[in-house]
Amino acid sequence: MSLSANEYLKRILLAPVYDVAVKSDLVKLDKLSASLGNEVWLKREDQQVVKSFKLRGAYNKLASLNETQLQAGVVAASAGNHAQGVAYSARMKKIQAVIVMPETTPDIKVDAVRNFGGDYAKVVLFGTSFDQAKDEALRLSQVHGYTMVAPFDDEDVIVGQGTIGRELLEQKPDIDTLFIAVGGGGLAAGISVFLKQLKPDLKIIAIESDESACLQAALKAGKPVPLPTVGIFADGVAVKTIGTEPFRLLQEYVDEVITVNTDEICAAIKDIFDDTRVIAEPAGALSIAGIHKYLQQNPMQGHKFGGILCGANINFHTLRYVSERCELGEQKEAVFAVKIPEHAGAFKKFCELLGGRIITEFNYRYATEGEAHIFVGIKLRGGRAEFAQLSDTLNDNGYQCFDLSANEMAKLHVRYMVGGRPANLQNEHIFSFEFPEYPGALMKFLNTLGETWNITLFHYRNHGAAAGLVLCGFEIPPAQRDVFDQHLAALDYQYQEQTDNPAYRFFLSDLNGVFAK
The missing domain is CATH 3.30.70.260 (ACT domain)
Structure with a gap:
């Protein structure tokens, strides 16, 4: 049976997260406030030792375990901030933790988990996706008796994240609208179930990336449903299915949901940097992107807005991409x-x-x-x-x-490719792919697709994520299209056909019908 709202309130007030967490600063973004005509306050969860709020939930979960469970150890599946939070918490509790991460996880994140966990955290690299890593973590928990530490769909984890709401109320009780990023929903669920009981007139707005809007999909369906795909840029919120318990709480306590695109997120990263000189990770800047979007849709002045910088574990190489895109977002x-x-x-x-x-x-x-x-x-x-x-x-x-x-294809690929067209090429079809960043990914692609059909175009872009973005052209006679589609299914990479994309038609294809669509 799920916890009642009142029980969540009590547990959040008594949560022992300050054994490891700090009461993060709430700072006013003066430049942004002046430009928007409203006060904008930012909760600095990048000040946690693991640079994200995930430490709170992970530690609270471990603190709830009995002695038998602690001695058996814990296991978690994560490629990001949750992994670091569990590793550090295990080290502080002096218990063993196994962290299962996809083989595609960048070395910087693997090394961070090992450093935070020390002798208490063992990293296991398994599979090429989060789902495969999660299945392996579940198997290990069943075989060895480890307690599974879920990243968001767990009451104790939600309670830990809810301590941010407790601090917000103490630091700035007159905030009238709070913007919270949503991935799996644990952060927004914990904060909203706490604050709405004590300040019911507070407006809470959930912010999602438009590439992983699993809360909106669940609200539309009336239950958690999986998204067919998720984008990789805001990897901290790249969740296919909202958590069951977070969804139950968010249905009741969140007033509105807003989605933001990649350019808007990049602009928000710049906004935060301009005021604080801190570089937020894409998921960490969602709340500021949401404030911009909210004011575009609802012009107003004189309000007090709050947002949460929920993480700053950004891959350095992502910055070139952010720099390219932020002014488009602004x-x-x-x-x-x-x-x-x-x-x-x-x-x-x-x-x-x-x-x-x-x-x-x-x-x-x-x-x-x-x-x-x-x-x-x-x-x-x-x-x-x-x-x-x-x-x-x-x-x-x-x-x-x-x-x-x-036009995402134009901004990501075509702007770097302007310079040539095929002299005489029939039946060219263009596809965008997400390539997992692990050895052998390209050869798998070539072995599956590249020996039967002529590759007519290939352009690769990586912006520091766990997957590279590829634009590829093939010469496919009409009679062979069904067979090609079967090979695409066997490849099992995320893809989208771009043959009718106007950027391709304008710069890279033949000249016929450029402006027809």
Whole structure:
């Protein structure tokens, strides 16, 4: 039987998390507050020794175990912050912990778990996905009698995370709207079940990545349901299915759910850095991205907003990607494609129409004797409204303009590939793939798909995550498409066909029907 709301309240008040956790600071983001016209307060969970809130729930779970369970040890499956929280907690409790991590986990995260756990944490690398690692952890718990420490779907873990709500109420009792990131839901469940009982007029808004919106899917279905796929950028919230117990609580205590995209998350990372000089991980910046989105949808001033920087375990190499995308998220940049006539003076006229705007990117490719195609990035001072005006101006002057600011394939791949087309290639089909980052992933791909069909295009991008992003083209005669699809299923990599994507059609395919869709 689930805990009652009152029982959660009592347990959160008595939770022994401060054996290992610190009461993290609540800081006002002065620059962001001034720009938004509302006070924005940020709870600094990056100040925990493992750089995330996960320590609270992991330690509270271990503290709830009896002596027999402690002696038997614990097991957890995680590729991120939960693994570090369990490892450090096991070290503090002086018990043995087994941490099962996918083989694709970056070395920096594996090393962090080993360092936090010391002699008390053993890392087991198993499988190429979280689900496989979780199944192995469950098997080990059954074989060896370990207690499974779940990352979010556990009452004791939820109680531990709820101690953040207790601190918030002490530090800033007049916050009127609180924004909380949601992955599996343990953080938002613990905070909301505590605060809503003591301050029922407080508005709580859950923030999800639009690539892993499992709470929205569950609310729509009336129960937790698995997402077909999840994105890899905000890996701290990349959860396919919301936890059963968190969902029960969130249904009752969360007032609204907002989703944010990758560019908006990158902009929020920059916002936090500008005010604090702290670099949040993508999941850690969700609450700030949510505040921006909420104010776009509900313009207001004079309110007191709270958010939680729930983690700062960012891979350094991710920063180049964040830097590329943050101004798009802030609507301070636009990227677009333009057809220009291929004759003397055409480029100069185009630049004149830009009206002195700063060009952030320019890729040019000769297309035919009559026209050229260019990929352009420009700085915006007036947001999307300014770009709409520019687009109208270009169209009025005979330049066909196609906005690519929201086109993921264009931003991730095509901007780096502008420069060539096949001279005569029939039946080309384009797919985007997620490649697991482990030895043999490319050869598996080639052995499954590359020997039967001609590969016509290949572009790889990695932004410091556990999977690389690949754009690949194949020459597939119509009669062979069913067979190709069978090989795709056997490959078992996440993929999406991009053949009709306008960025591909504009820059990389033949010239027929570029603006048809």
